[in-house]
Amino acid sequence: xxxxxxxxxxxxxxxxxxxxxxxxxxxxxxxxxxxxxxxxxxxxxxxxxxxxxxxxxxxxxxxxxxxxxxxxxxxxxxxxxxxxxxxxxxxxxxxxxxxxxxxxxxxxxxxxxxxxxxxxxxxxxxxxxxxxxxxxxxxxxxxxxxxxxxxxxxxxxxxxxxxxxxxxxxxxxxxxxxxxxxxxxxxxxxxxxxxxxxxxxxxxxxxxxxxxxxxxxxxxxxxxxxxxxxxxxxxxxxxxxxxxxxxxxxxxxxxxxxxxxxxxxxxxxxxxxxxxxxxxxxxxxxxxxxxxxxxxxxxxxxxxxxxxxxxxxxxxxxxxxxxxxxxxxxxxxxx
Amino acid sequence: xxxxxxxxxxxxxxxxxxxxxxxxxxxxxxxxxxxxxxxxxxxxxxxxxxxxxxxxxxxxxxxxxxxxxxxxxxxxxxxxxxxxxxxxxxxxxxxxxxxxxxxxxxxxxxxxxxxxxxxxxxxxxxxxxxxxxxxxxxxxxxxxxxxxxxxxxxxxxxxxxxxxxxxxxxxxxxxxxxxxxxxxxxxxxxxxxxxxxxxxxxxxxxxxxxxxxxxxxxxxxxxxxxxxxxxxxxxxxxxxxxxxxxxxxxxxxxxxxxxxxxxxxxxxxxxxxxxxxxxxxxxxxxxxxxxxxxxx
Ligand SMILES: Nc1ncnc2c1ncn2[C@@H]1O[C@H](COP(=O)(O)OP(=O)(O)OP(=O)(O)O)[C@@H](O)[C@H]1O
Ligand SMILES: [Mg+2]
Numbered sequence: 001x002x003x004x005x006x007x008x009x010x011x012x013x014x015x016x017x018x019x020x021x022x023x024x025x026x027x028x029x030x031x032x033x034x035x036x037x038x039x040x041x042x043x044x045x046x047x048x049x050x051x052x053x054x055x056x057x058x059x060x061x062x063x064x065x066x067x068x069x070x071x072x073x074x075x076x077x078x079x080x081x082x083x084x085x086x087x088x089x090x091x092x093x094x095x096x097x098x099x100x101x102x103x104x105x106x107x108x109x110x111x112x113x114x115x116x117x118x119x120x121x122x123x124x125x126x127x128x129x130x131x132x133x134x135x136x137x138x139x140x141x142x143x144x145x146x147x148x149x150x151x152x153x154x155x156x157x158x159x160x161x162x163x164x165x166x167x168x169x170x171x172x173x174x175x176x177x178x179x180x181x182x183x184x185x186x187x188x189x190x191x192x193x194x195x196x197x198x199x200x201x202x203x204x205x206x207x208x209x210x211x212x213x214x215x216x217x218x219x220x221x222x223x224x225x226x227x228x229x230x231x232x233x234x235x236x237x238x239x240x241x242x243x244x245x246x247x248x249x250x251x252x253x254x255x256x257x258x259x260x261x262x263x264x265x266x267x268x269x270x271x272x273x274x275x276x277x278x279x280x281x282x283x284x285x286x287x288x289x290x291x292x293x294x295x296x297x298x299x300x301x302x303x304x305x306x307x308x309x310x311x312x313x314x315x316x317x318x319x320x321x322x323x324x325x326x327x328x329x330x331x332x333x334x335x
Numbered sequence: 336x337x338x339x340x341x342x343x344x345x346x347x348x349x350x351x352x353x354x355x356x357x358x359x360x361x362x363x364x365x366x367x368x369x370x371x372x373x374x375x376x377x378x379x380x381x382x383x384x385x386x387x388x389x390x391x392x393x394x395x396x397x398x399x400x401x402x403x404x405x406x407x408x409x410x411x412x413x414x415x416x417x418x419x420x421x422x423x424x425x426x427x428x429x430x431x432x433x434x435x436x437x438x439x440x441x442x443x444x445x446x447x448x449x450x451x452x453x454x455x456x457x458x459x460x461x462x463x464x465x466x467x468x469x470x471x472x473x474x475x476x477x478x479x480x481x482x483x484x485x486x487x488x489x490x491x492x493x494x495x496x497x498x499x500x501x502x503x504x505x506x507x508x509x510x511x512x513x514x515x516x517x518x519x520x521x522x523x524x525x526x527x528x529x530x531x532x533x534x535x536x537x538x539x540x541x542x543x544x545x546x547x548x549x550x551x552x553x554x555x556x557x558x559x560x561x562x563x564x565x566x567x568x569x570x571x572x573x574x575x576x577x578x579x580x581x582x583x584x585x586x587x588x589x590x591x592x593x594x595x596x597x598x599x600x601x602x603x604x605x606x607x608x609x610x611x612x613x614x615x616x617x618x619x620x621x622x623x624x625x626x627x628x629x630x631x
Contacts, residue, residue, distance in 0.1 A: 126395070232431060232433060233437055233438055233439040235431070237439070238390075239392060239427075240450050240502070241422075241451065242420075242454070243417075250450075254442075255439070258441075329441060331486070
């Protein structure tokens with residue numbers, strides 16, 4: 001039944017993951033640039049270079065490298081970063097919570113504001129509030145997240161410097177974290193000064209990430225709300241004595257969310273991908289920021305590890321969207 | 336008997352981009368308390384629009400030009416929106432046409448039945464669900480407890496229509512608008528549903544405006560009937576009288592066009608085209624008179 005269907009979905013993700021791993025491996029070895037040359041200075045002897053190549057397994061044939069790589073992956077070993085000389089798995093686990101907190105924060109903003117905008121627009125259908133919302137959405141959709149980020153930095157960080165535009169936490173604050181989930185951890189430990197500072201730092205990058213998803217989501221949800229409001233069951237709800245707002249919230253919203261969730265799912269993965277640039281722009285110490293350093297340094301193991309991590313996140317997000325749709329739509333549950 | 340609903344000189348038009356089309360032309364109609372009043376006419380006559388006017392669910396393009404709808408001594412068209420909503424579901428209810436689309440596909444039957452009970456009778460959720468279960472029993476749904484937890488797609492069309500009837504009768508309204516409530520069902524289910532509506536109507540004393548294009552259905556369930564064409568009521572009287580001595584030519588034509596099973600052999604005759612065009616001319620004439628009186 002339902003759980004079987006969801007388990008199947010998860011199992012189907014395994015071939016996808018294998019595909020990602022293979023493509024990443026091949027791509028990274030085809031692109032130009034020698035990681036060993038990057039890490040050694042100009043004074044290195046050919047013997048040194050040879051030694052290092054052997055150390056990182058780069059002297060073997062491609063197929064042998066691939067088999068070794070798969071074997072290590074299966075054991076959960078992502079290798080050692082060439083540039084940082086640390087275990088890739090540990091590096092990623094150290095940064096993942098930072099990015100997760102930022103993306104979840106951005107998602108909540110996007111979903112919250114998107115749903116509100118859609119409801120307001122649909123409530124005042126064909127009146128001026130809907131017209132205003134439509135044009136605001138149109139503008140937001142046309143501007144990508146990193147341009148919002150630059151605009152925020154310029155306006156709120158430089159011209160009227162009211163918001164922090166760099167890092168995750170006030171430098172003056174002393175905080176020793178165990179899990180790297182600063183926001184949740186500090187709140188649980190009662191260090192609300194830290195929680196506040198982390199939140200304050202999250203706002204600009206979070207909003208920049210959230211805006212495109214919010215706009216697309218609001219647009220899709222509003223038009224499907226408008227369709228649902230013309231359905232027979234909505235008319236029946238009116239004749240029960242519901243106000244227009246009650247009909248939207250109690251009857252139409254859940255039906256309208258079904259197509260909206262599916263259509264905005266793609267945009268949600270854009271939001272996650274957007275963290276790479278946004279974290280760089282705001283000097284946010286997350287996975288995306290590390291990804292750019294890894295690419296600059298031709299740090300193959302680290303790049304591989306980060307891409308696989310993102311792939312797993314995408315797969316989980318898609319799975320989550322399926323799950324939400326099954327919860328929303330009772331007709332899917334017997335399938 | 337006193338009229339529970341009295342419509343006088345109701346005119347309504349639909350405004351599309353620029354053009355305006357009159358749908359109701361000076362409708363006057365009275366429904367006595369406790370009666371089932373049929374409203375019969377061909378497709379496009381304006382039957383549903385009239386029902387929607389009473390229920391306040393007109394499409395946005397509809398504009399009421401003139402007239403009053405007196406319900407219980409107050410003009411519905413003059414009521415404040417909140418007052419009007421207070422009557423809907425509690426005093427005036429709808430039995431819709433299509434049981435497949437009239438229930439919300441993502442809400443359980445119990446929740447949908449509980450809505451009016453919570454809203455108007457101020458029951459708490461648990462009491463409302465208990466009452467909903469009784470209501471399902473009254474409309475003879477086999478396993479009411481289970482049905483409460485089911486979704487519309489798990490019920491047959493006839494069962495859903497019973498649920499819709501239960502919703503309509505849930506607050507013992509004084510008027511129900513039944514818009515083609517049995518048209519979407521097959522003949523045997525249709526007969527059961529008609530009997531059920533009649534039974535509940537008799538026991539609750541509710542008046543029903545029964546919209547249909549089927550005179551056979553009118554004969555089964557209605558006390559009085561009004562014939563409508565092009566948004567005009569052509570005649571209105573007791574069913575017996577209309578069936579035995581129809582006054583209007585269109586009513587006679589309608590009767591001839593309805594196959595009747597009680598008269599051994601009956602010839603089916605379509606409604607003459609000439610008659611239809613006469614009626615359409617009369618409607619145009621009505622529109623012209625209105626225009627002239629506005630211009631004058
Ligand atoms: N939402 C709407 N938008 C545009 N035109 C409409 C709308 N609803 C009704 N009309 C028009 O108003 C006229 C009357 O429609 P109405 O639905 O009242 O007919 P009816 O008598 O109920 O017919 P039927 O037996 O087919 O249900 C028709 O010409 C129809 O095209
Ligand atoms: Mg109709």
